[in-house]
Amino acid sequence: MPLAPVNTDVGMNQLTRDPYPIYRRMRRDTPVVRVEGVKRTFLTKAAHTKRVKDTPELFSSNDPNTPMQPAFRAHTLMRKDGDEHRRERMAMQMAYTPKVIKANWAQIYRDITDEYLSRLKKGDTVDLFREICGPVSARILVHILGLDGATDEQMMRWSQELIDGAGNFGWDPELFRITERANDEMDAHFGSLIDHHKANPNASALSLMVNAENPIPDSQIYANMKIAIGGGINEPRDAMATIIYGLLTSPEQLEEVRRQEAWGMAFEEGVRWVAPIQASSRLVLEDTEIGGFDIPKGDTVMTIQASANRDEDLFEDGENFVVFRDKNPHQAFGSGPHHCAGAHIARRTVGEIMIPALFDRFPNMRLPDPDAVRWRGFGFRGPVNLPVSLN
Amino acid sequence: MVKVTYVAADGTETIVDADEGSTVMQTALDNSVDGIVGECGGAMMCATCHCYVDDAWSDKTGPRQDGEDDMLECAADAVKPSSRLSCQIKLTDALDGLVVHLPQDQV
Numbered sequence: 001m002p003l004a005p006v007n008t009d010v011g012m013n014q015l016t017r018d019p020y021p022i023y024r025r026m027r028r029d030t031p032v033v034r035v036e037g038v039k040r041t042f043l044t045k046a047a048h049t050k051r052v053k054d055t056p057e058l059f060s061s062n063d064p065n066t067p068m069q070p071a072f073r074a075h076t077l078m079r080k081d082g083d084e085h086r087r088e089r090m091a092m093q094m095a096y097t098p099k100v101i102k103a104n105w106a107q108i109y110r111d112i113t114d115e116y117l118s119r120l121k122k123g124d125t126v127d128l129f130r131e132i133c134g135p136v137s138a139r140i141l142v143h144i145l146g147l148d149g150a151t152d153e154q155m156m157r158w159s160q161e162l163i164d165g166a167g168n169f170g171w172d173p174e175l176f177r178i179t180e181r182a183n184d185e186m187d188a189h190f191g192s193l194i195d196h197h198k199a200n201p202n203a204s205a206l207s208l209m210v211n212a213e214n215p216i217p218d219s220q221i222y223a224n225m226k227i228a229i230g231g232g233i234n235e236p237r238d239a240m241a242t243i244i245y246g247l248l249t250s251p252e253q254l255e256e257v258r259r260q261e262a263w264g265m266a267f268e269e270g271v272r273w274v275a276p277i278q279a280s281s282r283l284v285l286e287d288t289e290i291g292g293f294d295i296p297k298g299d300t301v302m303t304i305q306a307s308a309n310r311d312e313d314l315f316e317d318g319e320n321f322v323v324f325r326d327k328n329p330h331q332a333f334g335s336g337p338h339h340c341a342g343a344h345i346a347r348r349t350v351g352e353i354m355i356p357a358l359f360d361r362f363p364n365m366r367l368p369d370p371d372a373v374r375w376r377g378f379g380f381r382g383p384v385n386l387p388v389s390l391n
Numbered sequence: 392m393v394k395v396t397y398v399a400a401d402g403t404e405t406i407v408d409a410d411e412g413s414t415v416m417q418t419a420l421d422n423s424v425d426g427i428v429g430e431c432g433g434a435m436m437c438a439t440c441h442c443y444v445d446d447a448w449s450d451k452t453g454p455r456q457d458g459e460d461d462m463l464e465c466a467a468d469a470v471k472p473s474s475r476l477s478c479q480i481k482l483t484d485a486l487d488g489l490v491v492h493l494p495q496d497q498v
């Protein structure tokens with residue numbers, strides 16, 4: 001079989017600015033394609049991205065030589081396979097169950113959301129992205145993880161710095177200096193809480209991990225905490241901003257969502273339409289084949305869930321935000337062993353609490369100028385501002 | 392072919408002919424049976440393919456797999472002794488006629 005065709009036109013800049021027209025062309029003309037500018041083989045069809053993620057024996061997450069290792073001071077579970085991955089994953093998974101949320105947290109999350117919303121006044125125009133989406137996501141995560149005492153500002157900065165470090169494929173030493181400092185701060189903060197959690201066992205992730213009968217090593221507890229900080233703030237923040245944008249630019253759909261209380265469907269459609277995590281990479285362990293092309297051992301494939309989520313084979317009118325779909329088999333939370341550990345949390349916090357509370361408090365909120373909203377990102381994507389008139 | 396009956400939370404029955412070797416989860420997805428999401432594709436990582444095996448069939452479907460108990464804890468709806476992750480029930484001849492009940496919520 002031939003090797004995948006090579007694309008020499010597309011680079012990071014275009015992908016960061018507006019990837020969707022590029023993905024649409026790729027799905028049509030070159031669904032499996034080597035992108036020179038990114039040095040990766042892009043997979044843009046839903047069947048291919050899903051197969052790769054569901055076949056870890058062939059497409060491994062285990063790649064210790066990415067910038068993730070220095071950025072997190074650890075070989076984290078996101079970059080492991082098999083039993084080792086499952087053990088580290090299950091050490092914290094129980095903190096993220098629907099039952100724990102219902103029993104321990106739902107009321108706290110409602111109170112947090114209300115507290116932040118109550119700082120805003122009707123009649124004002126505010127950047128919801130900055131005032132609400134980020135800080136509320138951060139505050140909620142402090143509780144889920146058991147990071148008592150961490151400020152919103154710290155949580156958001158740590159999260160961003162971890163993400164920047166993990167994406168530092170140019171190995172820029174300045175970026176690693178920043179992640180080093182963040183790691184020092186996080187390690188010190190985690191360390192200062194361990195006695196507290198041992199003395200007061202609770203349902204938070206840190207407490208579960210340090211109090212486990214057969215705990216994973218401290219280094220991996222810390223690494224797990226960092227993965228959850230890196231993955232648990234920007235994604236709900238971006239999902240929330242995307243959903244608000246979708247609903248405010250489509251008042252008839254908003255009306256219908258309100259009438260049917262279909263906030264859960266609005267959530268699913270928001271993360272389908274603009275997946276907060278757009279792409280994930282996997283290392284090819286054996287010579288193989290995808291979509292009629294040879295994929296050599298040692299290649300790195302990018303599963304572009306952003307594109308899979310708009311694949312014409314699965315979605316009608318996939319380029320648009322359409323809440324009321326019969327089926328919505330998106331891959332925004334990934335698939336396979338690394339399927340998002342926080343999916344239940346995200347659905348419940350963003351979908352069932354944050355978004356309805358916002359529209360409840362400001363029923364006549366408007367987005368005066370949708371064109372003023374700027375979108376960015378290749379690996380992670382969402383609006384970077386959301387200027388809304390509250391009413 | 393193996394016949395499988397899915398009984399939704401509201402009592403609606405869907406009967407499908409499944410391929411031997413497939414799973415109860417995959418068969419539901421392949422036949423657009425509502426009420427099973429199966430978002431992680433059978434890796435036992437999402438608990439969105441939760442089902443209750445009909446009492447008449449629990450002996451034949453056998454015990455839960457290694458790790459299944461833990462992941463069932465993450466299910467959205469009540470977990471009962473008959474609870475299984477349907478991705479872990481492989482369809483064989485012996486399961487021809489299997490009946491599973493679906494929970495109200497998967498996410």
Ligand code: HEM
Binds near residue numbers: 089235332334335
């Ligand atoms: C709308 C919000 C969210 C989206 C769209 C999202 C998306 C994803 C995706 C696509 C992956 C898989 C990456 C891969 O396959 O390589 C992932 C993994 C992960 N997510 Fe999320 N996520 C969200 C919220 C959260 C939250 C709130 C948490 C906090 C606990 C979280 C924790 C994790 C963890 C720990 C992993 C790693 C799982 C593993 O490797 O086994 N996520 N997420």
